[in-house]
Amino acid sequence: MKNNKQQNVFAELSIFRGANSTKPEFETFRVPFQQGASILDALIWINDNVDESLSFRYSCINANACKECMMIIDGQVEYACLKKLQKFGSKLEPLPNKTLIKDLVTDIVPPKEKLLS
Amino acid sequence: MRFVETDVLIVGAGAAGMYASISAARSNATVMLCDKSLISRGGATVMAQMTVAAALGHQEADHWTHHLQDTIKSGQELCNEKLSYLLCKNAPEKIRQMRDWKTNWANDNERIRQVLAPGHGVKRCCYVDFLNTGPAVARTLRGEVAKLKNVTRVSGLTIIDLVVEKNRVMGAIGLNTEAGEYVSISAKAIVLAAGGLTQLFARNSASKNMGGDSHALALRAGANLMDMEFVQFFPIGHLAPRLVGMDPIMWDPFRYKLGGRLLNGHEEQFIENYGGEDGDAYTVGRDLAAYAILKECEAGRGSPNGGAWLSFQHLSKAELDEAFGPIIKKLSANDIDLTKQAIEVAPIAHYHMGGIEVNESMETRVKGLFAAGECVGGANGANRLSGNAIPEAFVFGEIAGASAANTISETPHLSPQIGQNSLLNSLVELSRQQKQESQFKTVTSRKLLFKLQKLMWENVGVLRNKQGLKIAIDEIRRMKNDIFPNLKPASGTVFNTSLMDWLDLRNSLLCAEAICLAANERKESRGAHQMEDIPFKSDKYRKNQIISIIDGHLVSRWQDVQKLEFELEKKCWTTV
Numbered sequence A: 001m002k003n004n005k006q007q008n009v010f011a012e013l014s015i016f017r018g019a020n021s022t023k024p025e026f027e028t029f030r031v032p033f034q035q036g037a038s039i040l041d042a043l044i045w046i047n048d049n050v051d052e053s054l055s056f057r058y059s060c061i062n063a064n065a066c067k068e069c070m071m072i073i074d075g076q077v078e079y080a081c082l083k084k085l086q087k088f089g090s091k092l093e094p095l096p097n098k099t100l101i102k103d104l105v106t107d108i109v110p111p112k113e114k115l116l117s
Numbered sequence B: 001m002r003f004v005e006t007d008v009l010i011v012g013a014g015a016a017g018m019y020a021s022i023s024a025a026r027s028n029a030t031v032m033l034c035d036k037s038l039i040s041r042g043g044a045t046v047m048a049q050m051t052v053a054a055a056l057g058h059q060e061a062d063h064w065t066h067h068l069q070d071t072i073k074s075g076q077e078l079c080n081e082k083l084s085y086l087l088c089k090n091a092p093e094k095i096r097q098m099r100d101w102k103t104n105w106a107n108d109n110e111r112i113r114q115v116l117a118p119g120h121g122v123k124r125c126c127y128v129d130f131l132n133t134g135p136a137v138a139r140t141l142r143g144e145v146a147k148l149k150n151v152t153r154v155s156g157l158t159i160i161d162l163v164v165e166k167n168r169v170m171g172a173i174g175l176n177t178e179a180g181e182y183v184s185i186s187a188k189a190i191v192l193a194a195g196g197l198t199q200l201f202a203r204n205s206a207s208k209n210m211g212g213d214s215h216a217l218a219l220r221a222g223a224n225l226m227d228m229e230f231v232q233f234f235p236i237g238h239l240a241p242r243l244v245g246m247d248p249i250m251w252d253p254f255r256y257k258l259g260g261r262l263l264n265g266h267e268e269q270f271i272e273n274y275g276g277e278d279g280d281a282y283t284v285g286r287d288l289a290a291y292a293i294l295k296e297c298e299a300g301r302g303s304p305n306g307g308a309w310l311s312f313q314h315l316s317k318a319e320l321d322e323a324f325g326p327i328i329k330k331l332s333a334n335d336i337d338l339t340k341q342a343i344e345v346a347p348i349a350h351y352h353m354g355g356i357e358v359n360e361s362m363e364t365r366v367k368g369l370f371a372a373g374e375c376v377g378g379a380n381g382a383n384r385l386s387g388n389a390i391p392e393a394f395v396f397g398e399i400a401g402a403s404a405a406n407t408i409s410e411t412p413h414l415s416p417q418i419g420q421n422s423l424l425n426s427l428v429e430l431s432r433q434q435k436q437e438s439q440f441k442t443v444t445s446r447k448l449l450f451k452l453q454k455l456m457w458e459n460v461g462v463l464r465n466k467q468g469l470k471i472a473i474d475e476i477r478r479m480k481n482d483i484f485p486n487l488k489p490a491s492g493t494v495f496n497t498s499l500m501d502w503l504d505l506r507n508s509l510l511c512a513e514a515i516c517l518a519a520n521e522r523k524e525s526r527g528a529h530q531m532e533d534i535p536f537k538s539d540k541y542r543k544n545q546i547i548s549i550i551d552g553h554l555v556s557r558w559q560d561v562q563k564l565e566f567e568l569e570k571k572c573w574t575t576v
Helices: A039-049 B015-026 B064-074 B081-100 B133-146 B213-221 B251-258 B286-298 B317-333 B389-410 B416-433 B445-459 B466-486 B497-521
Strands: A010-017 A025-032 A070-073 A076-079 A090-093 A100-102 B002-011 B031-035 B151-155 B157-165 B168-176 B181-192 B231-240 B261-263 B308-311 B343-352 B369-371 B544-550 B553-559
Touching (some): A010 A039, A025 A039, B002 B015, B002 B416, B015 B031, B015 B151, B015 B181, B015 B389, B157 B416, B231 B286, B251 B317, B369 B389, B445 B466, B497 B544
Parallel strands (some): B002 B031, B002 B181
Antiparallel strands (some): A010 A025, A070 A090
């Protein structure tokens, strides 16, 4: 993203927003397309440049080591760091079988790793 | 708002934090292990690719005194040798302990495989195939921690500040990010193990949460930092073509196993021109290699994207598959075929030698406050040996956990009332720092961090000079004093990314200032601190540099290096 050489080409990402799974709202973001970039690159680009409040989990940044960035990309369960950004764009949704927290963040924390009251 | 109580609070759940939890819990303390990401998944450990140095003597005769000698030599006279001693002496035992806990070190039956890495005199570095050391180590420790009933694990808890009374740590305040709830934690001892700060540099191999949290928490609590100017730049980070799903430092393990040729833009070998050797054995130190690559680029002999070529084209597909089968497939998914093309590499920020000043019990100058892992300063001096980071996390983690547990009997708990008051005071202070209305509507924490990373990379990176450091210090102080106080994190409670970014930036700006101040004061070139306009080492600076906060300002002073008398012992083979 940082060395984007094809500034005229954009990809459109349609991204689930909100903290209420019963009222799905999608917001569309135009991100610069770069050959070989990942969906995670595009999400970080949105945080850096357009909307700092868009929430998604990641820690290791494209190394596929932390395994935190799992989400639904075009209907399939994927790691955002492995899935390449496509010119025709993609639809991003939170994991359906986990409790929604916000945007693309779901409750993937094991029950024994939570602060209990 | 919530109040919780524990004997020992451990901040950061990588290898150091998990080892500390295990040893504190085994010393009968109750432990709360927290991480702002998920337990065992955030931070640097899980990203470790390959080498773990330990003088096992499984592939070649070795003795830990020789590991210590290599570590001290690499550290260029600045190692706190008492810490280096602890690291090297205890590393073999930790490797065996991890093996007993079922970490599958690559082996030939009873002999663990060990490879030669730069700066080591013998084959000393063990690993888990394929480039799987970090995930394997993290999984083992997560499993061991989960067995302990007196360890409470908390994912998604960001520690904001420590509570200190009369130079004794009493607890901490935190933000439970997923619930959007502030938490007050009473703790008799705290171990900071939240890793390094390489995220401060534009080009880095860090995870998102490595912006210097431990350092900033320690500094604000009254502890000292040391040798902050020494940032290790990993010479051959991946540059091009675009590669995702892999850690950018992956090419080092390739070189350990397969050699590989480092070439400039004219396709000539060049390390020799800078006084290093770079044959098939791959022994050139990281500081020299990073320096040489950037100097070639400066002279117009860089690769197209501003680095060097790394070629494995002398190897057959069969040889590559044999050494790195699954990784070759991942490369293929990125359209990279090493038999047909060289790839481009360039230096990236990878590790920080400096850190929190501790004694041999890993205790800081604040009573009850300990540190472990990468955030500890001193063991690696001015330049870290390849493979020393993971054993450092194991060894220092274990010592810190045990030391923390030992202090708890002498310490009372913070009363809930004082805990609540501390939390309220901290929140009032935090909200005072957050403007109700941002004066810079277009500036966000993310954008300011982005600027900071660029500034640090350009002026406080591999090659430094007086003018660049001056620019960086002035600009960081402007960011810290003029821009940051006018930022307003977005409102909202649950998983508030904007508030998390703001808290990260608060720590990162403090660390960046500490690094620049330290770099500016060290008027010489040594190890990872290379000044273009002072290109020599000076005996006057054969000292550690201490940074602390005095009357609200960062202050630097010099301190004698901790030396250790030891004799080299005879190297021997073992199978133990």
